[in-house]
Amino acid sequence: MRPIITLTTDFGLTDGYVGAVKGVILRINPAARIVDISHHIPPQDVFRAAFVLRTATSYFPDNTIHLAVVDPGVGSSRRAILLKADNQLYLSPDNGALTHILRRPGPKTLHQIENQNYFRPRVSHTFHGRDIFAPVAAHLSLGVPPEDMGPEIDDPVLLNIPEVTRNDSQLIGRVIYVDHFGNLVTNLTLEEVVSFAGGLEIRTTLDDGLSVTGVKSSYTEVAPGEYLVIFGSWELLEISKNLGNAAAALGISPGLGVTVTRMKQ
Amino acid sequence: MRPIITLTTDFGLTDGYVGAVKGVILRINPAARIVDISHHIPPQDVFRAAFVLRTATSYFPDNTIHLAVVDPGVGSSRRAILLKADNQLYLSPDNGALTHILRRPGPKTLHQIENQNYFRPRVSHTFHGRDIFAPVAAHLSLGVPPEDMGPEIDDPVLLNIPEVTRNDSQLIGRVIYVDHFGNLVTNLTLEEVVSFAGGLEIRTTLDDGLSVTGVKSSYTEVAPGEYLVIFGSWELLEISKNLGNAAAALGISPGLGVTVTRMKQ
């Protein structure tokens, strides 16, 4: 089967950058199949790139190659890395974008990418997506083994991911992501919430004041424009607005605290 | 030939949602070819999704599978449906997105999608695109027959599409769509206009006051910034602004009335 290479970048789609990356890959391996995940990561937003990778890449077939380039340090001494995990390969600047993949259980190997034989002959200061990551991904898709790309390393850069804290009466987390629909995704898992509350009889309070009672299983269980709490696609607690954009309406960005209490204390 | 699966969603391209859908499809059928139609349907805008499907899907080869997920009712009791029409397959929540396809002449069969054998093992409350529509589309692309997905039904949800009315001196329609360029697309067909006016000697008046005489065959027939009437890509009457955005300049949204009269009454 022809190899799949996915792309996740902050390049946007108004320039020729994405086209250049695709061209470089296809010239080296014309049989590669390129799949766009996103080119609309906000510029330099490594945290968001990490979350998008977490929520998209694991569904792909074995041997998929994921190229993730959000690269504020391009041209500096930051390393380029290649991770093998869950029978998939990930290429990225070493800036934390692979944090969630690295934190998953299971065997992993990590290599620094430094074998210039697989780079474009002339590497620019500003576009390693085209000059390093694309040709390396294409050569990997031709069967070059990961260990040919450079030495194994074990000290990748990791993002500081907020942890959930818990006391007798409260489970305290954070909004970690705001999606395209304005849903406020928190770091509170279904498992943690059920373990804490013995079920879903909970009250959820955002640090800005909004408080929502109970958990729904469909947006339509509340009236249009009303807020609700729902466990979303990743079994994380989300605060949403039926037929509306909760983040825009409330003016909320990732980082805000959120507290869960039992309805009957 | 490898099967084609097209995607039309309101998921946007800033999150991992589209990537997850693509991954699920490719893991089940690595030979599938995924073609993006649009992921920029405005959130929950089923009416716009219906128009995009109307104007894009019929050009594809026989046996193309069209996955259309704009799904404000996800998680509720709204049905998931599978339509066979014009030798193509369409999957969608049962919310009217297939209205234009259903109204076309020709044989059709419609099934409710309910066979959980073809779903992901755990179906979320909020992301049936990943958990139901993607795996069902992938299995269809492997040759599973539509009737395996669920019972035949004949009562799909249909959108209320505005009709054209006509009297001796007027043909009265509506703006039904505003495109990316700001063109105001109406529901007045070339055939209806010619039948009414005996040709194209017409005056077109928008309910907000703008009146345009005649019909052009190129934007460049008027000066930059001037308004014109032209029959566009779907042989529908459109009001446009040469080298400009008519909808933005006039502040017009779908729904506005438009009246055609004969130039010589």
Place this chain on the structure above:
Amino acid sequence: MRPIITLTTDFGLTDGYVGAVKGVILRINPAARIVDISHHIPPQDVFRAAFVLRTATSYFPDNTIHLAVVDPGVGSSRRAILLKADNQLYLSPDNGALTHILRRPGPKTLHQIENQNYFRPRVSHTFHGRDIFAPVAAHLSLGVPPEDMGPEIDDPVLLNIPEVTRNDSQLIGRVIYVDHFGNLVTNLTLEEVVSFAGGLEIRTTLDDGLSVTGVKSSYTEVAPGEYLVIFGSWELLEISKNLGNAAAALGISPGLGVTVTRMKQ
């Protein structure tokens, strides 16, 4: 190997236009591989389309077919053209979008596209992307020779590209492009700058007043929010803001003058 057809348009991704083009191509040649370069060229912005083509297309394999449709003159008497250059094919309205490709050294042949046998049976006034360029590209991908599309021509429309001027103490160019990150790309090449200054000991001054000393090789060599000069992906001088958007911060559009002087005069 299955033929590659790339797409560069100003169609946006909120309508069915791109889907229609893809469908038309795949119905004629189901084996074609369609690669999106950009559908976000600003409406009617031929200058920007030309730059995107310049920076993306040359990386693709031999025999790639590039379809570029930014077409303010659709429906008028403007010609449709087919260019063979660098073992690749380019289709476009004859409006200057191929200017940079045409100005490259090397053998080229240029044909007018006028053989209606390869068009859709009914050509609309407003959507030659679907009705002419897509079917012609698809037939070329099936092996129809370029000369079957129409007569050879030698007078394509060319954009007026600003030239660099030079005197004893100054190298004077222009901002010719602003990218998605807000980088101000000028028409000053690395070669010209080094030839003028005998190295990279330069001062760069924008006509709006900003002056930057020296040249960096990574954005991170200056503090966050500071301006720098760097030779970017195309070896053109660029003015950037580390972790910021220079164009937005300075309110700058393409066309602004930029002057390079030697640091030690």
